[in-house]
Amino acid sequence: MPDALPILEMKHVSKRYGGIAALNEVDFVAYPGEIHAILGENGAGKSTLIKIAAGVTDPSEGELYVEGKRVDFRNPTEAMAAGVVCVFQELSLLPDLTVADNLSIVAPPMRAGLIDAGAQRERARRLLAEIGCDDIHPLELVRNLPLSRRQMVEIAKALAKRPKLLILDEATSALTAADVERVYTIIRRLRSEGVSILYVSHRMHEIAALADCATVFRNGRRIETFRIGERSMSAIVQMMIGREMTHHYPDKPPANPGAPVALSARNLSWGQQLRDISLDVRKGEIVGLGGLDGQGQRSLLFALFGVLKGVSGSVDVLGKPLRLSGPRSAMRAQLPIALIPEDRKTEGLMLPMNIRDNISLASLSKFQKGLRFDRNSEHTAVEKIIKGLNIKITELAAAVSTLSGGNQQKVVLAKWLMTHPGIILLNDPTRGIDVGTKQEVYRLLRDLADSGVAVLFYSTDYAELIGCCDRVLVMYDGRVTRELAGLELNERNIIETALNVNDKEQAA
Numbered sequence: 001m002p003d004a005l006p007i008l009e010m011k012h013v014s015k016r017y018g019g020i021a022a023l024n025e026v027d028f029v030a031y032p033g034e035i036h037a038i039l040g041e042n043g044a045g046k047s048t049l050i051k052i053a054a055g056v057t058d059p060s061e062g063e064l065y066v067e068g069k070r071v072d073f074r075n076p077t078e079a080m081a082a083g084v085v086c087v088f089q090e091l092s093l094l095p096d097l098t099v100a101d102n103l104s105i106v107a108p109p110m111r112a113g114l115i116d117a118g119a120q121r122e123r124a125r126r127l128l129a130e131i132g133c134d135d136i137h138p139l140e141l142v143r144n145l146p147l148s149r150r151q152m153v154e155i156a157k158a159l160a161k162r163p164k165l166l167i168l169d170e171a172t173s174a175l176t177a178a179d180v181e182r183v184y185t186i187i188r189r190l191r192s193e194g195v196s197i198l199y200v201s202h203r204m205h206e207i208a209a210l211a212d213c214a215t216v217f218r219n220g221r222r223i224e225t226f227r228i229g230e231r232s233m234s235a236i237v238q239m240m241i242g243r244e245m246t247h248h249y250p251d252k253p254p255a256n257p258g259a260p261v262a263l264s265a266r267n268l269s270w271g272q273q274l275r276d277i278s279l280d281v282r283k284g285e286i287v288g289l290g291g292l293d294g295q296g297q298r299s300l301l302f303a304l305f306g307v308l309k310g311v312s313g314s315v316d317v318l319g320k321p322l323r324l325s326g327p328r329s330a331m332r333a334q335l336p337i338a339l340i341p342e343d344r345k346t347e348g349l350m351l352p353m354n355i356r357d358n359i360s361l362a363s364l365s366k367f368q369k370g371l372r373f374d375r376n377s378e379h380t381a382v383e384k385i386i387k388g389l390n391i392k393i394t395e396l397a398a399a400v401s402t403l404s405g406g407n408q409q410k411v412v413l414a415k416w417l418m419t420h421p422g423i424i425l426l427n428d429p430t431r432g433i434d435v436g437t438k439q440e441v442y443r444l445l446r447d448l449a450d451s452g453v454a455v456l457f458y459s460t461d462y463a464e465l466i467g468c469c470d471r472v473l474v475m476y477d478g479r480v481t482r483e484l485a486g487l488e489l490n491e492r493n494i495i496e497t498a499l500n501v502n503d504k505e506q507a508a
Contacts, residue, residue, distance in 0.1 A: 004031050005068050007165045007196040008053060008084070013062030015048050020394065022048040024220040026062070030165060030196045035187060037207045037228070038200045040217035040240050041434035043392060043404040046200050049217070050167045053198070054086035055079030067164070083164030087171055089405065090345050091154050095143035100124035102142055103157050127156040132182040147174045147343060148293070155183065166190060167198040170405075172206065173431045174343070176293045184210060202434050204233055218242055241436045248439065249467030250446040255485070259283045260318060262335050262454035263423050265304065268313035273299040275478040277313070281423070281454045286445060288469035289458040291498040296478040297458040298342065301425045304456070305339040306330045317423065331362075335422025335454070338362075340412060342427040344405075348412035351401040355393055356382050358400045358411055363418040385414045390440065406437035413444070424448065426457045430464065442468055462494050476500050 010028040014021060023045045030036050038046050051057045052064070055073030064071050066082045073079045076086070093102045100121050101108075109119035124138035133152050142150060151174045158166060168187075172180045187197055187210060199211060207214060208228065216223040216239045223239050224231075231239075259282040268277040273296050281287045289297040303311045306326045315322045317333040330337040341347035349358055359382045360367070367378040379396075386393065391410045393403065400411055409429065416424070426445075430438045445468060449455055459465050465472050471485040474497040482497045484490075 009065040037211035037214035085163035086167035100138035288465040288472035291475040338416035338421035356396040406433040
């Protein structure tokens, strides 16, 4: 809407951290009633852009304007007062408070000088209904909600501030398919009401479905702004990474049915989440877990790693029984098991700790020499794996929270690869990372498999399962309902099995 007054305008904005330019002379405009996609690899400058707009950090140079007025936000509160609200990838909810408390944490309704608990609950119900989440109880503790539900509460919290500019940073990366549709509906409604939306996502199909226009960033610079439809997806990806994409997934080797079975499970059950699951994963094989989100895939990975209590059934590693007594037993198996968790922020990393300590955390015993800890050996091993995974850092002593999302994910991978696992369990490991980093992860997984590691890989991205995996086990209602391999491993078969659609129903 070039004729309208911009909600947000940035002029010649730069941000430097020491000698590193996170943003360099950026001009950017967002208009009312428009969904503006922000695209780029991790570390391209997207996070810095939205943090400046939201008042989290200040620019080193340049000017910001909101509705034509010059602003200098000193903190997010000032930005919110001007109508700029951001939903960051790192959730801001307080886990030990209720949903209602979190939704009114800044300005709770008051009566006679005290918080009006009834009005606060009613406000929470209204906000949850507005986003189609009536099933979330206002008095539920946030810690008891799954990640997808917490993300929806975070969105409700942002909408409570009635934004003029809403910034969504990977807002759907943790959501179930049903919640993604709810978010789509919310975004389109806000656009129709004249709200400006900055939409940061690595999911290109979402950009095509939602956005009116897009801006691509690379190495801290704005590369181009265009209307959706004016550039092909391949052209957009090339702009983002600055190079041609030769092929998306590594080539798969021929199946080797004679390879030793690294991990075997028989009749695993756990409440209603897991129902009589049996599977084998051979050395050198990448086996995928498919199906709609919430069908037991995550519980299966946790069960195999010994996290869950009360699991029945048996697990063998190289033919020897494994006691499901805890992660320590899994890590000490004949083929050590590693679990790459779903949420790197809360389950994979200690954000205030430095990069070196995060990477070596799971393998500290390897550097213990009697009563002495060999810091030099630790340092050498950490530097070697950082180089091997191409993790972009300024210094080992920097907090891991200063890294981009893709590099944080690589730190999680590095931490567990330092344990030299023979079996790797991955829980949606490419969620919220850019195209280029995804390709590096795919290549890493195939290299690990080629070296004899057994990989069990859950992903919410069907194309990823098809491109990366030798076989895919599709789960429905806590059961493995079908195994797909070869020509059968395609999106149609995954979706039909995930929806529990059989041939008879199709014919009818």
